[in-house]
Amino acid sequence: MDKNQLYLLELHKQTDSRIESLRSYAEQNNVPIVDRLTLDMIKQLIRIHQPQQILEIGTAIGYSSMQFASVSSDIHVTTIERDEAMLTQAKNNRTTFGFNTQIRQIVGNALEQFEQVNDRVYDMIFIDAAKAQSQKFFELYTPLLKEGGMVITDNVLYHGFVADIDIVRNRNVRQMVKKVQSYNEWLMNNENYTTNFLNIDDGLAISIKGASK
Numbered sequence: 001m002d003k004n005q006l007y008l009l010e011l012h013k014q015t016d017s018r019i020e021s022l023r024s025y026a027e028q029n030n031v032p033i034v035d036r037l038t039l040d041m042i043k044q045l046i047r048i049h050q051p052q053q054i055l056e057i058g059t060a061i062g063y064s065s066m067q068f069a070s071v072s073s074d075i076h077v078t079t080i081e082r083d084e085a086m087l088t089q090a091k092n093n094r095t096t097f098g099f100n101t102q103i104r105q106i107v108g109n110a111l112e113q114f115e116q117v118n119d120r121v122y123d124m125i126f127i128d129a130a131k132a133q134s135q136k137f138f139e140l141y142t143p144l145l146k147e148g149g150m151v152i153t154d155n156v157l158y159h160g161f162v163a164d165i166d167i168v169r170n171r172n173v174r175q176m177v178k179k180v181q182s183y184n185e186w187l188m189n190n191e192n193y194t195t196n197f198l199n200i201d202d203g204l205a206i207s208i209k210g211a212s213k
């Protein structure tokens with residue numbers, strides 16, 4: 001980790017919320033929750049953009065959904081997860097931290113939950129599930145995103161592999177990294193969205209629907 005990043009992480013510790021206590025659990029149990037500085041970037045985007053309805057693909061233990069909901073009591077998050085063990089923990093965490101009314105949990109494969117979430121229009125979509133599927137999630141759910149809404153995709157630089165695929169030996173990882181590369185290019189060239197990519201943590205893409213070029 002570089003010096004600036006370490007410095008900023010230390011600085012941010014001064015404003016740790018109660019929810020942040022889940023980070024050490026996540027690290028010990030290899031749950032890939034959104035990185036700390038990325039989280040603060042997204043929360044700041046939420047303060048600027050003021051989304052009321054957020055759709056999240058990939059709940060895990062509920063960390064990011066609760067962090068987003070904590071920005072304002074006007075925010076409602078619909079979040080999709082397929083893993084039973086994660087779902088149990090997310091539910092417990094929502095109860096512990098008091099987010100049961102602001103967060104709606106959808107259970108199942110996110111490639112198949114359109115009918116469960118199309119009862120509303122979303123102001124923001126956070127894509128953070130299986131990395132090889134990001135484009136599929138984007139294509140499936142963005143018809144529910146309002147004009148001017150934003151799609152945030154996490155891990156678009158995946159472990160530094162996306163910029164340097166030659167270092168990847170494992171075949172499955174290589175396949176996944178290729179998909180991330182192709183997603184990034186597709187996003188960049190998508191005429192209906194304006195996207196910018198941030199070289200922060202594991203890489204973040206911020207796409208605005210219908211924004212002029």
Ligand code: SAH
Nearest residue numbers: 033034058060063064082083109110129130
């Ligand atoms: N957004 C969370 C972290 C999510 S980790 C946070 O930052 O706190 C990614 C999660 O996506 C995992 O829990 C995994 O089970 C889930 N996932 C992956 N592919 C999925 C799919 N197709 N449908 C539903 N959930 C999926």
Ligand code: MG
Nearest residue numbers: 034128154155
């Ligand atoms: Mg992530």
